[in-house]
Amino acid sequence: xxxxxxxxxxxxxxxxxxxxxxxxxxxxxxxxxxxxxxxxxxxxxxxxxxxxxxxxxxxxxxxxxxxxxxxxxxxxxxxxxxxxxxxxxxxxxxxxxxxxxxxxxxxxxxxxxxxxxxxxxxxxxxxxxxxxxxxxxxxxxxxxxxxxxxxxxxxxxxxxxxxxxxxxxxxxxxxxxxxxxxxxxxxxxxxxxxxxxxxxxxxxxxxxxxxxxxxxxxxxxxxxxxxxxxxxxxxxxxxxxxxxxxxxxxxxxxxxxxxxxxxxxxxxxxxxxxxxxxxxxxxxxxxxxxxxxxxxxxxxxxxxxxxxxxxxxxxxxxxxxxxxxxxxxxxxxxxxxxxxxxxxxxxxxxxxxxxxxxxxxxxxxxxxxxxxxxxxxxxxxxxxxxxxxxxxxxxxxxxxxxxxxxxxxxxxxxxxxxxxxxxxxxxxxxxxxxxxxxxxxxxxxxxxxxxxxxxxxxx
Amino acid sequence: xxxxxxxxxxxxxxxxxxxxxxxxxxxxxxxxxxxxxxxxxxxxxxxxxxxxxxxxxxxxxxxxxxxxxxxxxxxxxxxxxxxxxxxxxxxxxxxxxxxxx
Ligand SMILES: Cc1cc2nc3c(=O)[nH]c(=O)nc-3n(C[C@H](O)[C@H](O)[C@H](O)COP(=O)(O)OP(=O)(O)OC[C@H]3O[C@@H](n4cnc5c(N)ncnc54)[C@H](O)[C@@H]3O)c2cc1C
Numbered sequence: 001x002x003x004x005x006x007x008x009x010x011x012x013x014x015x016x017x018x019x020x021x022x023x024x025x026x027x028x029x030x031x032x033x034x035x036x037x038x039x040x041x042x043x044x045x046x047x048x049x050x051x052x053x054x055x056x057x058x059x060x061x062x063x064x065x066x067x068x069x070x071x072x073x074x075x076x077x078x079x080x081x082x083x084x085x086x087x088x089x090x091x092x093x094x095x096x097x098x099x100x101x102x103x104x105x106x107x108x109x110x111x112x113x114x115x116x117x118x119x120x121x122x123x124x125x126x127x128x129x130x131x132x133x134x135x136x137x138x139x140x141x142x143x144x145x146x147x148x149x150x151x152x153x154x155x156x157x158x159x160x161x162x163x164x165x166x167x168x169x170x171x172x173x174x175x176x177x178x179x180x181x182x183x184x185x186x187x188x189x190x191x192x193x194x195x196x197x198x199x200x201x202x203x204x205x206x207x208x209x210x211x212x213x214x215x216x217x218x219x220x221x222x223x224x225x226x227x228x229x230x231x232x233x234x235x236x237x238x239x240x241x242x243x244x245x246x247x248x249x250x251x252x253x254x255x256x257x258x259x260x261x262x263x264x265x266x267x268x269x270x271x272x273x274x275x276x277x278x279x280x281x282x283x284x285x286x287x288x289x290x291x292x293x294x295x296x297x298x299x300x301x302x303x304x305x306x307x308x309x310x311x312x313x314x315x316x317x318x319x320x321x322x323x324x325x326x327x328x329x330x331x332x333x334x335x336x337x338x339x340x341x342x343x344x345x346x347x348x349x350x351x352x353x354x355x356x357x358x359x360x361x362x363x364x365x366x367x368x369x370x371x372x373x374x375x376x377x378x379x380x381x382x383x384x385x386x387x388x389x390x391x392x393x394x395x396x397x398x399x400x401x402x403x404x405x406x407x408x409x410x411x412x413x414x415x416x417x418x419x420x421x422x423x424x425x426x427x428x429x430x431x432x433x434x435x436x437x438x439x440x441x442x443x444x445x446x447x448x449x450x451x452x453x454x455x456x457x458x459x
Numbered sequence: 460x461x462x463x464x465x466x467x468x469x470x471x472x473x474x475x476x477x478x479x480x481x482x483x484x485x486x487x488x489x490x491x492x493x494x495x496x497x498x499x500x501x502x503x504x505x506x507x508x509x510x511x512x513x514x515x516x517x518x519x520x521x522x523x524x525x526x527x528x529x530x531x532x533x534x535x536x537x538x539x540x541x542x543x544x545x546x547x548x549x550x551x552x553x554x555x556x557x558x559x560x
Binding site for chain 1: 472474475476477478479480481482484487488489491492494495496497498499500502503504505528529531534535537538539540543559
């Protein structure tokens with residue numbers, strides 16, 4: 001008797017009849033077999049006349065809009081306020097820098113949310129809000145009233161190290177928000193010649209996408225090697241410092257995510273990468289040509305670069321200043337993502353702009369949105385919040401244009417600290433789990449993961 | 460090791476499937492953690508999770524917990540209590556799938 005038939009036998013005894021087992025026992029070969037034209041019907045909840053305004057149609061906002069309708073039903077009207085007609089995914093944008101994916105393959109429209117779930121899209125930005133009158137004001141001077149307001153605005157990048165927003169929009173792109181800057185950075189990299197140097201910086205935590213900067217270093221290094229640009233170098237200047245209890249030695253003990261995969265990548269796969277951690281005093285001097293080149297001085301030394309790519313420190317956008325209590329991010333109650341700032345009842349913050357113990361990542365932004373939507377619907381039905389929410393993070397990181405690693409973890413609510421904490425096999429833990437290897441199989445699973453995540457958020 | 464398919468020989472929904480959203484809050488939020496990888500309401504992605512019973516789904520998740528290889532699904536199954544796995548299986552089992560004409 002193998003384990004499965006044994007289990008079935010057990011279940012026969014337990015339930016008095018054979019139950020159907022889902023088919024993913026041998027899940028080694030599971031792959032994407034999505035059927036065509038699957039549609040979803042909205043729940044029948046009896047909720048009437050409720051209006052939720054969502055600010056920002058990215059990973060968090062799109063998901064919240066969809067699930068408020070799907071689970072809350074037609075009596076929950078949702079207005080999504082977003083200035084851009086198309087969302088450009090950050091996830092997988094590293095592959096655009098490596099010339100193995102086009103930027104347009106990362107475009108997501110709001111059509112499905114509008115047509116399939118009845119979401120109203122307002123193409124504008126929110127410029128202010130008044131929680132006493134429960135009104136938001138938009139860039140076109142119109143206003144919207146709300147029963148609940150959700151901020152899902154993502155991040156705003158600081159002027160830093162001597163560079164400003166004008167430089168970022170010009171020849172010194174950070175490309176930490178996908179769009180024209182991503183294409184710009186890709187073309188600067190493509191124009192590098194033999195013996196040229198690419199220098200990038202990583203801000204102190206917390207920043208958007210913990211593995212993201214290390215992934216970027218790998219993909220740029222891979223591209224330079226693959227295209228035969230001899231003598232080229234990638235220099236990584238990381239402001240982060242050694243993580244307590246790391247089993248790696250300096251400088252690699254500061255790597256913020258998937259330390260073993262990136263340690264292997266930096267020391268064995270991409271030997272054209274030089275990694276420095278604990279870097280302070282970063283200062284950029286642009287070249288007189290203002291063409292993306294220049295020099296960077298910092299505690300690790302002076303580096304001249306053909307391409308300078310800083311990832312500036314970031315924060316919740318300034319429209320949310322009153323939700324941030326003087327800090328960079330908006331503190332929230334992770335049972336419903338409602339703001340914990342005085343007089344902000346009924347305002348929720350999800351995704352990268354919120355301050356939680358979870359990573360600032362798209363997969364988790366999607367789940368935070370579901371926690372928030374579930375809590376709002378329960379409130380509309382006069383039910384309490386789910387007292388023990390769970391969230392999960394999963395992330396694949398391309399290491400070359402054909403291989404990837406991954407990182408995953410499940411977060412449970414810790415009632416003592418009132419925070420979400422990694423949890424496994426009955427106990428809280430400190431570490432998310434990274435893949436055992438860097439492989440092409442991971443790379444192919446990555447596309448199923450990515451397509452499904454984007455589908456769950458935007459269609 | 461043989462697998463037991465939950466319907467026909469595919470782990471996918473029929474074309475033109477209409478998937479509903481039951482008005483049940485128990486297990487809903489827990490189950491939604493599956494949807495980033497198994498699609499909205501468990502309708503696809505790596506594998507559809509619908510048209511199964513609560514006991515069947517629960518047994519599968521319990522089995523996933525004992526996978527020795529470092530796999531994302533096993534790590535996820537280990538991230539929930541038994542009660543949570545039971546509740547999320549109940550929500551998934553309550554989702555109805557019909558075929559639209
Ligand atoms: C290079 C890179 C790689 C990444 N890779 C991964 C990965 O592999 N896995 C992963 O999980 N995450 C990854 N991430 C992180 C992920 O992209 C973010 O965590 C995620 O997008 C956060 O979602 P969000 O909704 O908070 O913000 P966003 O997705 O940035 O959405 C915010 C939206 O709000 C809008 N907005 C802002 N201000 C206003 C306003 N005032 N009014 C109206 N709308 C407004 C913006 O236009 C935008 O559309 C990566 C990020 C980068 C940069």
